[in-house]
Amino acid sequence: MSTAHTATKLPPAEAERHSPHYELIELLFFAYRDFVGGADQLLEAYRFGRAHHRVLHFVSRRPGLTVAELLDILRITKQSLARVLRELVDGGFVEARHGVVDRRQRLLHPTDKGRRLALQLAQLQSARFERALAELGPEARERAVQFLTAMIEPEERERVGAIARREAPRRALRAEA
Amino acid sequence: MSTAHTATKLPPAEAERHSPHYELIELLFFAYRDFVGGADQLLEAYRFGRAHHRVLHFVSRRPGLTVAELLDILRITKQSLARVLRELVDGGFVEARHGVVDRRQRLLHPTDKGRRLALQLAQLQSARFERALAELGPEARERAVQFLTAMIEPEERERVGAIARREAPRRALRAEA
DNA sequence: CCATTTATGACAGCCATATTGACATAAATT
DNA sequence: AATTTATGTCAATATGGCTGTCATAAATGG
Numbered sequence: 516m517s518t519a520h521t522a523t524k525l526p527p528a529e530a531e532r533h534s535p536h537y538e539l540i541e542l543l544f545f546a547y548r549d550f551v552g553g554a555d556q557l558l559e560a561y562r563f564g565r566a567h568h569r570v571l572h573f574v575s576r577r578p579g580l581t582v583a584e585l586l587d588i589l590r591i592t593k594q595s596l597a598r599v600l601r602e603l604v605d606g607g608f609v610e611a612r613h614g615v616v617d618r619r620q621r622l623l624h625p626t627d628k629g630r631r632l633a634l635q636l637a638q639l640q641s642a643r644f645e646r647a648l649a650e651l652g653p654e655a656r657e658r659a660v661q662f663l664t665a666m667i668e669p670e671e672r673e674r675v676g677a678i679a680r681r682e683a684p685r686r687a688l689r690a691e692a
Numbered sequence: 693m694s695t696a697h698t699a700t701k702l703p704p705a706e707a708e709r710h711s712p713h714y715e716l717i718e719l720l721f722f723a724y725r726d727f728v729g730g731a732d733q734l735l736e737a738y739r740f741g742r743a744h745h746r747v748l749h750f751v752s753r754r755p756g757l758t759v760a761e762l763l764d765i766l767r768i769t770k771q772s773l774a775r776v777l778r779e780l781v782d783g784g785f786v787e788a789r790h791g792v793v794d795r796r797q798r799l800l801h802p803t804d805k806g807r808r809l810a811l812q813l814a815q816l817q818s819a820r821f822e823r824a825l826a827e828l829g830p831e832a833r834e835r836a837v838q839f840l841t842a843m844i845e846p847e848e849r850e851r852v853g854a855i856a857r858r859e860a861p862r863r864a865l866r867a868e869a
Numbered sequence: 870c871c872a873t874t875t876a877t878g879a880c881a882g883c884c885a886t887a888t889t890g891a892c893a894t895a896a897a898t899t
Numbered sequence: 900a901a902t903t904t905a906t907g908t909c910a911a912t913a914t915g916g917c918t919g920t921c922a923t924a925a926a927t928g929g
Contacts (some may be wrong), residue, residue, distance in 0.1 A: 535811070535818035537753065539833070541856040542840035544746075547724045548767070549845050563916060567722075574712060582743035582877060590725070595916050596876070619876045619925045634712070641712035655717075659839050662832065663719035665824035668726050676710040724876060759906065772887050774907070796896050796905045 553639045561606070561632070566591075566599045568636060574609050575625040575633035577678065581614075582621055588678060608632060704755050730816045738783070738809070741775045743768075747812060752802040752810035754855065759798055759810075765855065785809060 551565065558568055573588055574580055586596055587623040600623075608629035614620035625633060648655045667675055728742065735745055750765055761775060768805055777800075780786040785806035791797035802810060825832045844852055 533818075533822070535814035536821045537814065538816075538831075538856045539836060539840065540749075540814060540817050541753075541852065542837060542844070543724070543727060545848065545852045546840045546843035547720070549848065550720060550843060566915060572717075576718075583875090591915085593877075594879085594918080599915085601878095614876095617876080617926070619923095621877070628841070637712035637714065638718060640717050641710075641714075643843060644713045644716045647839065650842045651838060655839065656713075657837055659716060659910065660719060660798045661828060662824065662836050662839065663716070663723045665827045666723035666727060666820060667719070671722065671726065675718065675722045679715045743886060760904090768886085769888065770906075771908085771917070773891085776886085794897070794905080796894095 550643060553643065554636050557636060557639060564599075565605055566595070570596070570599050570603060571608055571625065571629055571633050572636065573625045573678070574603075575630055575637075576622045579622045582623070585623065603629070622666060665684070718790060727817060727820060730746070730820065731813050734813060734816060740779070742775075743772070744780055747773070748777050748782060748802065748806055748810050749813065751780075751800045752807055755801045756799045759800070762800065780806070 555565065558564060561567075563571075569589055570585065573585060577584075581602075582593070582596070586593060589596065600609065604611060606628055610624050610626055611621035612624060614622050635673070644659075658671055664672060664676070731745055732742065735741060742750075746761065746766055750762060754761075759770075759773070759777075762777075763770060766773065777786065781788060784803055787801050787803055788798035789801060791799050800852075821836075825836070841849060841853070
């Protein structure tokens with residue numbers, strides 16, 4: 516595979532001269548599949564899909580999130596978000612309060628019911644991390660954070676980190692009704 | 693949040709008494725999104741989707757794979773596989789040779805064209821690992837393998853490992869035409 | 870104050886990926 | 900000869916995306 520392990524000078528080859536990290540590629544594929552698999556099952560009971568989960572998750576994590584911010588996080592289109600958001604609102608999992616500072620905005624909040632479901636889902640996925648970390652050493656958590664962060668596009672990291680560490684939105688104050 | 697943070701005895705709670713690992717959950721979400729994102733772009737040029745990628749990947753990794761084995765790896769239904777496999781065969785990326793030992797089987801092989809595309813995709817994703825690992829220490833690779841393995845369902849690990857380490861299929865010899 | 874931009878919603882239609890269920894065929898196994 | 904296995908196929912359906920277009924209300928800039 517593009518090798519040439521003889522002792523020649525080995526032209527660095529534009530793409531990548533090493534054999535690909537197949538093991539890592541596959542482990543990440545299977546790890547992610549199991550990671551989302553558990554939640555999917557629970558969601559079925561509510562007739563929700565992954566899209567609902569993602570929306571509910573970020574709304575719970577950042578109450579008062581605007582639709583635009585959510586679109587930016589999820590990187591989907593308004594139309595794709597519309598249906599799942601409507602279903603979550605109709606089902607009483609999320610509610611939208613119109614902004615006071617900017618009354619065009621719909622600031623999204625989880626209801627108690629939404630918070631409970633979001634927590635349940637987070638605990639499910641968290642349990643997998645908990646078990647994995649327990650199998651590894653005491654520094655495993657910190658290392659996992661570093662590894663996963665390194666896997667994210669550098670330009671994205673700050674934004675992602677802000678969400679993950681639950682910092683205040685960079686937008687100014689946003690009172691709401 | 694089912695809390696009761698008053699200073700009562702705090703029964704250990706069946707599910708999980710700690711606050712969930714939100715940071716890890718979100719980092720994995722974003723890391724995976726970026727991980728598959730690059731390949732998705734390349735695949736568009738061929739009018740293929742992720743499903744095609746997965747099939748091509750595993751067929752390239754395990755030439756001679758049977759349809760049943762592939763279904764077992766991907767955990768999708770026969771019908772879901774049918775279209776993408778047909779498109780890959782029609783496009784000349786994969787070819788099926790009927791088994792000699794068991795003539796019902798279709799042993800799947802990548803063509804040269806298929807191998808090239810698979811390699812290109814693997815290099816793309818591999819480059820992300822390469823960059824990430826370079827940012828971390830020299831033991832990062834081994835640690836990543838351990839972490840990702842720990843994230844996989846224990847009962848799945850052996851099977852996954854067999855694929856990832858590219859061991860011979862557990863089924864006996866399978867000559868082919 | 871008017872024009873423009875912004876935040877959001879909504880409709881129609883399309884595509885990709887997956888599902889289930891039913892049925893068909895050929896080959897292997899008992 | 901009967902059954903099981905490996906595979907294929909058809910029809911119908913769900914989900915989660917997409918694009919394009921249009922509408923409305925509110926904010927903002929000249």
